[in-house]
Amino acid sequence: xxxxxxxxxxxxxxxxxxxxxxxxxxxxxxxxxxxxxxxxxxxxxxxxxxxxxxxxxxxxxxxxxxxxxxxxxxxxxxxxxxxxxxxxxxxxxxxxxxxxxxxxxxxxxxxxxxxxxxxxxxxxxxxxxxxxxxxxxxxxxxxxxxxxxxxxxxxxx
Amino acid sequence: xxxxxxxxxxxxxxxxxxxxxxxxxxxxxxxxxxxxxxxxxxxxxxxxxxxxxxxxxxxxxxxxxxxxxxxxxxxxxxxxxxxxxxxxxxxxxxxxxxxxxxxxxxxxxxxxxxxxxxxxxxxxxxxxxxxxxxxxxxxxxxxxxxxxxxxxxxxxxxxxxx
Numbered sequence: 001x002x003x004x005x006x007x008x009x010x011x012x013x014x015x016x017x018x019x020x021x022x023x024x025x026x027x028x029x030x031x032x033x034x035x036x037x038x039x040x041x042x043x044x045x046x047x048x049x050x051x052x053x054x055x056x057x058x059x060x061x062x063x064x065x066x067x068x069x070x071x072x073x074x075x076x077x078x079x080x081x082x083x084x085x086x087x088x089x090x091x092x093x094x095x096x097x098x099x100x101x102x103x104x105x106x107x108x109x110x111x112x113x114x115x116x117x118x119x120x121x122x123x124x125x126x127x128x129x130x131x132x133x134x135x136x137x138x139x140x141x142x143x144x145x146x147x148x149x150x151x152x153x154x155x156x157x
Numbered sequence: 158x159x160x161x162x163x164x165x166x167x168x169x170x171x172x173x174x175x176x177x178x179x180x181x182x183x184x185x186x187x188x189x190x191x192x193x194x195x196x197x198x199x200x201x202x203x204x205x206x207x208x209x210x211x212x213x214x215x216x217x218x219x220x221x222x223x224x225x226x227x228x229x230x231x232x233x234x235x236x237x238x239x240x241x242x243x244x245x246x247x248x249x250x251x252x253x254x255x256x257x258x259x260x261x262x263x264x265x266x267x268x269x270x271x272x273x274x275x276x277x278x279x280x281x282x283x284x285x286x287x288x289x290x291x292x293x294x295x296x297x298x299x300x301x302x303x304x305x306x307x308x309x310x311x312x313x314x315x316x317x318x319x
Contacts, residue, residue: 014286
């Protein structure tokens with residue numbers, strides 16, 4: 001082996017070892033996001049209620065996952081809407097609040113929780129709107145994450 | 158008006174004033190307690206968040222804080238039927254949140270120390286690697302030759318045509 005080849009091999013090994021030693025210090029750039037899902041009474045995406053009576057309790061499960069890269073303080077707001085209630089990724093629904101669920105969720109943690117909901121007014125095409133809010137540490141308040149979900153119900157008297 | 162009628166009137170008015178003055182205070186107190194408990198939990202969350210940003214392990218703190226959140230949710234549910242139990246739950250939630258806030262300072266400090274230690278370890282490994290590489294570059298030839306001589310110290314060189 002000549003000196004030039006030996007120098008190249010030595011330099012390569014040095015760079016590899018130094019890079020391996022520095023890897024834990026380099027922050028990982030991964031996409032940051034939260035997940036929101038609503039599950040049926042058997043904790044799957046089936047069996048959602050479509051007809052319920054007024055003041056009749058029905059069970060759903062909330063599913064929230066944190067991939068924001070840090071611990072998150074979440075609130076899931078359940079609102080009672082109708083066909084005309086406006087809600088999007090940018091604006092939250094201006095509708096009466098049915099329930100609030102609150103939890104602090106660590107990075108990569110999943111929060112699945114039961115929701116026993118009751119609607120106290122009859123109506124066809126009633127929308128149960130679920131919005132995910134998270135606490136902004138700098139602003140010191142809860143902010144709408146833009147994640148929402150809904151189920152449609154016929155509420156009979 | 159007779160004296161007894163006057164007394165009855167005074168007692169009735171006093172009772173009405175008492176009822177009127179205590180009712181709003183208790184409801185105001187309850188809403189104030191809810192606000193205090195909510196603010197304590199959110200403030201504790203901010204401390205936990207910064208402790209985690211500093212590299213601290215916040216698992217236990219998050220668990221405790223979720224206990225406080227559960228107490229607040231319980232207080233919301235029982236406030237209409239059992240206000241004293243709700244009040245006790247809110248006090249407990251506030252106390253837990255304040256404890257979490259205090260503990261997060263030490264978690265944050267230990268996280269910072271661990272992170273700094275990791276930085277020094279990595280930098281030490283890089284410096285050692287560069288040092289070894291430099292030595293190998295400068296003295297590598299001599300070390301290789303000496304090693305070669307040591308390995309082949311018993312080797313006998315013979316002429317091939319002997």
